[in-house]
Amino acid sequence: MDPLLPWERAELALAVLAICPAGVKGLWLRARAGPARDRVTAALSGLPLPLRRLHPGVDDTALYGGVDLAGTLASGHMVRATGILDRQAALVLTMAERAPAGLAARLARALDDPGFCLIALDEGTGDEALPSALTDRLGLFLDLEALGWSDTADIALDPARLAAARAAVVATPPGAVAQLTRVAMALGIASLRAPLLALTCARALAAWNGRAVVAEDDLQRAAELVLAHRGDLPEQAEEPDQEPPPPPDQDPGETEAEQPEAIDRIPDDILLEAVRAALPADLLAKLRAGRAARSARGAGSGAVTKGNRRGRPLPSRPGKPGSGLRIDLVTTLRAAAPWQGVRGRKAQGLAIRASDLRIKRFAETSDRLLIFAVDASGSSAMARLAETKGAVELLLAQAYSRRDHVALVSFRGTGAELMLPPTRSLVQTKRRLAGLPGGGGTPLAAGLKLAFEVAAQARARGMTPTVALLTDGRGNIALDGTPDRAQAEADAQRLARLLCATPALVIDTGNRPQPSLRVLAGLLDAPYLPLPRADAQRLSSVLAAALGD
């Protein structure tokens, strides 16, 4: 049987969804807003459940219902609002990639109960992704990114055929369960939900095709629809590497004549085990302390953000209390007091309108994020990538004990890559670090740029980023990916000036400390530390000098 064409796949998935929405639990639809997606969402009207739309910021009152405060105040008796999850429904979650973990957990709970299905409209690009609590539970997956308008057509599902399929009773042949389980295991899918969802899907397909028993074809199609996208990619999702950049040999007067041939000798990717490196025990602590002492902008542990749940109180402001927002009762009463005469106050109680409500605000300090920008170029790999990994592990251990988030950016070849988006999981960071290959040129500027972007994103999410740059400093690939040593250095310095608002730390992993890296550190307004060969004592003193304590 041939694999499905993309649009056939979409049509079949929607048929399955319309036959047993609560059985396959829903659809993960990865597509930008556009006519192709509209054609899919239009077909959702064929579902036997009422459609309810949600957005990622939906609060608990909207989900579960509760007291309608404005309505209650206006009418003088209690008005209850019904919640979205009060009745069985097909939930349509827009901008699903932005759904916070809390919402994902609530929706996952709802999906575990019978009678709900979720259509997650995922418009994510790059590192944004649907929370895994949902991807694990949603049966079907469609990716419309590659489809143009001409590849699509209106999806017309015959209501009579759907009704017949819903009513049909389909038997499962004895071997089918084992077969799906084996396929799932062969694909490396650990979750047991996946084969179960595939089984439900196979039954729906058999019913759709008017069969009384699940056939081989149904199982195969079900595996395509439900299992294919869950297949575990190997941890190291290596794209086929481009040919190594030509040896950066722009300046014949360079003293490091051995470097180009070193790049020639080593294989394209080499994996190195982390080895113990010598770093002072409390590097991060000192960095933080040094920051605070050195500049006025570093305020203690994390930056101050305005929240509405905890921290130091701020003045209240008008607003509607809801989930996460707490009413400030005293201020609310004070706001209502002057109007009592005008509002014709009755014998008892106050006349309070929705406009009087004030909510509390607090200032709190945000979480910290440590971004490791690791140079995995050929020169570094030859020299000391193993020791660099050791150094990162030491810093990681410190970050772990401080409950910091960490992110890992590596740069080599012609560009930089975000190996690990911000996380608190030490297990993952260690795994990615161990699997970090070395080889290629040194795109220092690209590494700085990516680290800068990650820092900016983190700041937007309310974290306080710090960048730790570990490199041997011989940047030889410019920002546009061309091997040009002079341009590379200019690019790196230009970026360093941009980055200087973010606290940073530059660790020189070269065999000989690089003057250019010291200049870069100066531009970054960051402490500069040459990583000595197993000389913790000296590094400690250098560090103390660098941080001025």
Place this chain on the structure above:
Amino acid sequence: MRQPFPFTAIVGQAAMKQAMVLTAIDPGIGGVLVFGDRGTGKSTAVRALAALLPEIEVVEGCPVNSARPQDVPDWAGAMTGAMVRRPTPVVDLPLGVTEDRVVGALDIERALTRGEKAFEPGLLARANRGYLYIDEVNLLEDHIVDLLLDVAQSGENVVEREGLSIRHPARFVLVGSGNPEEGELRPQLLDRFGLSVEVTSPRDIETRVEVMTRRDGYETDFDGFMAVWRVQDTALREAILTARAALKELKTPGVVLHDCAALCIALGSDGLRGELTLLRAARAQAAFEGAGAVTRAHLKSVAAAALSHRLRRDPLDEAGSGARVARTVAEVLP
């Protein structure tokens, strides 16, 4: 609502099931932490446990599930004093929950419409004498975690806010689950869980097929499936009740106490909570097996669950502390 998937029908995951049964026998053990991959039956087990647990007697209408009329807190208002039987409460604490919802707060609706100062009890009140289940406990915000720690330790919820001064008992068994790949749990909270187990997906086809077959049977032939497993669930419930009664009569020989201490010293676990939990868990296990006294075998069977999360963690050690406990048990208790 439809009855959840039966506890006894869960395939494999013996460590998780054992830990949950032990807390049902002796709630004093202090909670279970279940860490593992997605889709390994963590949430299923907790929801199944709720249906498995024996009913409790509560004062009708009491917001904190009091066992005796004189225990009803005075802020709860007048009760009829009648006793009713209720299923053991299992309360879900969702991620992103607000502090107000957890501890309770001023009842805004009554305050604004009727001008009364009344307390609206939170999730901690509802969980009293039962279970508090936190899915994805490792993603819970730190300030909520701190609050839970405080209450879990004192067994009492104290609310001092918005002009209210209220306290009520909040004794519950914490059950947490999560996926360590998505973030780790603070050591302080880790230590408060009595038992911790790690679950993994079964690796062999037969077990996985059995899981699928049973689940599919539950989904498609609910009545037939429940008819088979309800009997088993009832038998387990009886066994738990028998063990609860036997716990009081159970003897603990001095040599077992000695073993406990020796094991904890060899593992270098912090504090004395390790020994105490180990002993309680071993006693519950002995009672469950119907033994007259605790033996070394009982100790061994609960050692990993009771101690593995209390070791000084080497953050870069990948093997996991379960292996370390097993090794030490083999050395210290031959």
